[in-house]
Amino acid sequence: MLRFATLVGLALLTVLTAFTVRLDREPVLPETPYNYANIVLPEHFDGHAIRIADNTPTDNPITDEGATLGRVLFYDTRLSRNETTSCASCHHQDRAFSDPARFSEGFEGVPTDRNSMGLAFARFYQNGRFFWDERAETLEHQVLMPIEDPVEMGLTMEEAVARLEATTFYPDLFEQAFGTPTVTPERMAKALAQFVRSIVAPNSRYDQGRPYQQGRAQPLPNFTEEENLGLKLFSGRALCSECHAGDLMLNDRPLSNGLDVRPADQGAGAGRFKVPSLRNIELTAPYMHDGRFATLEEVVEHYNSGIQPHFALFASLRAPGLRSPIRMNLSEEEKAALVAFLKTLTDETLATDPRWSDPFVDTADG
Known part of the structure; x- marks a missing residue:
């Protein structure tokens, strides 16, 4: 009986330790932020048709600090109910931010209804609507919807904000991006949208x-x-x-x-x-x-x-x-x-460009 209780205790300790590791994982970021705001596009991207296709809103231009925060949010499994799933779970960098699975799996292994679209060049879609059925009016709307979806990530915005506020690093990242450490859904949306809009691959x-x-x-x-x-x-x-x-x-x-x-x-x-x-x-x-x-x-x-x-x-x-x-x-x-x-x-460079890579990869498993 004592041995059984000991085994149960050890198992519980293992679970709690694993949970703590996930909770305390911190991103590894460069001292100077990567360049997201001034990515150079080739001359043939300077035409009128491409300029008017840019759906970047005037109140959310891409900044290096904003896209850096967006990158961390994009790869953070804290934003799912059981901390197993992130945006990147369905949008893989080596697959041009699409999913090789026919139907992506949500945080509990339940498949979604559609294949995940690639995210590269999302910035250049003039009507600005997203998802296969275009139900999201803007990219800022789209990026939060999977987090709250009961199949995909299953978290409320209130819970998401609380989790980010409880970390040692997110308040600093929010302050660098927006001037104060306040965490809000609107700021999360803006940062994620900046990161996604920065993903371009014009070197094919x-x-x-x-x-x-x-x-x-x-x-x-x-x-x-x-x-x-x-x-x-x-x-x-x-x-x-x-x-x-x-x-x-x-x-x-x-x-x-x-x-x-x-x-x-x-x-x-x-x-x-x-x-x-x-x-x-x-x-x-x-x-x-x-x-x-x-x-x-x-x-x-x-x-x-x-x-x-x-x-x-x-x-x-x-x-x-x-x-x-x-x-x-x-x-x-x-x-x-x-x-x-x-x-x-x-564009072969898209799959390995560190600007769009997982910032948590070096801290995985503690």
Whole structure:
């Protein structure tokens, strides 16, 4: 009996110790904050279309201190009910801040209803709405919603504030970011939004060749013949750029791409969903709001031969003069070329840039 009580006591001590370690974990941050406020973008990001796409509000510009606080909040498991889940649990840096799981798991292991969208270039979405169904009016609204969601993180804002106030380091971070140590949901939202807006990856092979391009859809000198064929198809016969437009390669309104005739998930209404940027698309599998496609090859085949006759199908995906979906009839060579081009949109530095990495990694497990 005594031995049993001892074992129970040791087990309880282990649990309490583990809880204390989680509670006392502190981030490892550089003495001088990383540069978030003045990230240099290439010249082709200076056009009017990209400038007006920037959804940064005037009352929440990106600052080095604000984004630093946002980075710590983004990776902190304190913001979930049982301290097991953070924003980064569903948005992995090495996957362009998306989730390799078809459906992300919440703090108790319950799956969510949709695949987690990648966060890179969230700053450049003109209408400023977020989630697949665009239910969040702004990024500042979006970043707090998973924390309070009963499946994802399961914490109230009052509880979140209390947990942050109880630490030794958050009041200082809030003071550096906002001038006083006061912790509020509004400040949490602003800091998280600053961090997410700072996540850009403009150094893909496409970006490296873009300044030398003689015109849109023209060959890039640093591309292979196959990649340039993919670029030509993307901007022409395959109609990809009708939905994924410009250098950002996205659309500013939700659309139906004909996944189902009668979709169970109505998204933003009438089966329409937010159109994500194709930048870093190689890293963000699986694809679509429900993660139904595991590979880029499957995605290309959907547009080649699998578009369904949904009543709200985007006009460019309909056969000319008809309501039926188009059929691309691409050859195997052309489909492979499209995939090759899409892979040129990957910025390899995003996956390892310390500005967006986990600041708690060196203090994990005490």
